Amino acid sequence: MTGDRPRPIVLVVLDGFGIGGDPTTDAIAASPMPTWRALLETWPHAVLGASADAVGLPPGQMGNSEVGHLNLGAGRPVLQDLPRIDAAIQDGTFATRPALIEACTRAAHPDGRLHLVSLIGPGGVHANDRHLVALVGLAARQGVPVVRIHVLLDGRDTPPRSALGFVADLETRLAAAHPDARIASVGGRYFAMDRDSRWDRIERGYDAIIHGVGEHASSALAAIEAGYARGEDDEFIAPTVIDGVDGTVRSGDPLIHANFRADRARQLVHAITDAQLDAFDRAAPDGRPAPTDLFVVTLTEYEAGLPVQVAFPPETVRSLAQAFSEAGWRQFHVAETEKYAHVTYFFNGGVEAPWPGEVRRLVPSPRVATYDLAPAMSAVGVTDALVEAIGSDQYDFIVANLANPDMVGHTGVWDATLAALAVVDGCLARIVAAMGSKGGLLAITADHGNADALRDANGRPVTAHSLNPVPFVLVGHAAAGLRLDDGVLADVAPTLMVLAGLPRWNGMTGRSLIL
Template identity: 40%
Template sequence: MIALVRSRSAVRSCWLLAKRQSSHRSSASCINRCCKLSIPVGSFRDKHICCLCSSTFSMTQVKQPVCLIVIDGWGISHQSDGNAIQHASTPVMDRLSKGNHSELEAHGLHVGLPEGLMGNSEVGHLNIGAGRVIYQDIVRINMAVSTGKIRENETLVAACNNAKAKNGRIHLLGLVSDGGVHSHINHMYGLVEAIKHHKVPNCFIHFFSDGRDTSPTSGVGFINDVLNFIKKQNYGVLATIVGRYYAMDRDKRWERNQIAYEGLVAGVGEKATAEKIIEVVKGRYANNETDEFLKPIILSDEGRIKDHDTMILFDYRADRMRQLAETFGLKRNFDTKVPHPKELHLSCMTQYNKDFPFPLLFPPESHKNVLAEWLASQGLKQFHCAETEKYAHVTFFFNGGREAAFKEEERCMIPSPKVATYDLMPEMSSKLVGDKMVEVVKSKKYPFVMCNFAPPDMVGHTGIYEAAVKACEATDRAIGSIEKACQESGYVLMITADHGNAEKMKDDKGGKHTAHTCNKVPFLSTGSRTLKSTLPDRAPAFGNDWQIAVAVEMRQLRPSAQELLSL
């Protein structure tokens, strides 16, 4: 008996695997480049080998091998106008869609993104491979703030305790806007409320103005919001305002950081009061100094960063906070006469650099027992293939953010065509990917094989409708060749997508649409039973008679293996 896997993944996809009855290792291997495509992959005893040289698995060892195809950018839409998928000739996908199929969510909270946000290739493959929803940092923080659990955050509690034990002063530094790219104003509000809850006497807010991910002059609105919030809470002080250009440089332009630093530490900048700050900022606008480029405005001399103070940097995106964290916590990379505050206690919202020693409120999550790792732990061979544009997605992201291959995992990267834009060659390398997968399936070496087809997404991004149609047709042809090989070799074929794109090539005004969509994506299977739902829990699970326990990490939302469908 073989059980259908229900996996909490980006596209709510499933995989079939079966019990391996005995240990099997290739007894010999060839170091020659003997693949038909002459693309060596994998390694054997430190020797570079191809994926097809060693002996094949026995069908008595693996009852039902699986071939998973992830189509990039293949969404479902009933809107005909601008729908490249609907207007393409795709007889293979059309036929398979009449069999075992389901429509699956691939955006927003379904894949660990903020509500309503379109999916993407990285998140899609991460969730598919992990067999569970992988919440992105912004969502993890949103949930902690909205539920109030931010108050219980161990690093935050430690920071508050440190502040109370030292001098009763804590500083919050970060981008204050609702842009949602580097930070979110609601996170800052949640931190202030939590710090107040822990009865730290003084909380100072250092407001980095946006104007890049938000309107260039939207800062006055956010400043006003913060002042109203402080008044309502009867807690907190708006101490400094400085543009992200200076506070959040990422290009080693340390002279920019110096301007922000001297304002934060020494109060170097224009002085203002809370009552006059809106007027001051509007005056800056009148002189063409917009939010991003605001030089320091000092609202509280007492709010300067001083000896023994506690600091929290609350941006969750790493790249534009590394330099400031290094400046306050490790070393200054600029010359200044301003004395550096002694014995600062610095914490960061997320990991800005793996080598930084600072405590983290939301450290990186370790994605244990992702599908590839679980297969390796069972001694099962696997093969991952994609062309260059999507190779990282079937390896690094599918494997939970791990660069190195797992044991018994082999990989193949097919070169993407070297053209200026992919509308000039809409089929990209789909035929070569298909040919490689046909070889691998016919070799019967791997219980699990997977590939990605890039054309619908990459050509969809060009906005060229006619090219997107051709991209979908080329993808369908390649899938057809793989399907035939699967039928001949006893593989169950499963097809899904990571997000939508090519099904919407026109916007509501008839112009080009080049972005991903929030549309559902297909899940198709050549198995004998039809999916009954969109699979709200999607962790790989197996029937009891397999005698192979599914990874605990993949069972977090699975009722029981007995409830799974049989094929």
């Protein structure tokens, strides 16, 4: 202990670890997890809302890692980009955004062509079709003669083979919004939405979008059907160029990436805009050079410093990490690659740089095609770093993410998810043991559900997040005898502030869960 406060305070986020309850559909309920179950029996715990309006999302919208970590760090439900952009469409201010107007203006001439890149479908985690259709309608009103859409298929936050209906619906809406808005390429998100520096995947998506190089099909629907015939679900459909639709990106063309979530959009935008990137050759396979002088707009900010215009710049969010830094605390943030941005950028309120006194550790994720092939992921490496940080006595606050329940859960593979949960439980045992002699406080929670809803009622795999709430457990001498109320993710930060003996900051609307 330091004074009257526990040291260190450790927050462990079990990614995708919701509360379901039915062991036939909920892999967490089906898993023994002896350490986790002992913690629930011994220490105070609560249930937290992690989806929809509990975290600043529309009703019925599942939570996600970005939203979850932002709420955990902010101490208030943060209005997310999805409802923020929806509101702008509804009140008409969407059509006044300078970056969007400039992109349309640059294409509003007889030979003009505006390119739009977006994930499609009702998943609502990375993009929304309403935004894409609104962009097409804006282009029509601004006099853009040709709009070419480069469609990214989901299959993770939507059922694995559901794209045919979504694309057919989208094509109907595009035709109503613009006389020449056509889908030029189609590909699974596995390629153009990688976030783990697997540039060979990005290259295939880039070549289809920029150069018109890839598989070929007569229509977007035919591209999907051909993918299914090859055994590919939506997420993995090979990047495909639609014959008869000239959608190649020419020098000087404007391009808008319409995903609102940053982490899986930034690598493709780097490939399009960063002339110094040497991860792969941006020239076409036939030797055609990459286009130059592109005017690129991202719907939200994907990364500070990218050479793009941002339609909806970020709003400033004060965070727990900032408050601890201002109190003179030393802190340690650790995760593997898949969730590193979440314990840094998102947990810190959208701030890219570390705060004074903040140390970060990135543990590389295993390089496998899908994580059912390596269900342990890098949880042991993250735990090694976490246990070392606890034992060092250097840090006042530590935040860590164990990615397995979410990333393996996204594969929908039941046995692999059970294996992942067994690894996580072993990691929790090590973390609890490391904290045992320190007099600190361990808080365990999750950012959203996933592994808790791994099958539907008919036993079919579910790869999407769930709407389920998540647990919150306090472990350590400072938690002994406490009673906790249920709440939302935004209540975690004020609860930790109370236990840390620090004052709330202005704008923190969350409440302490301590009764």
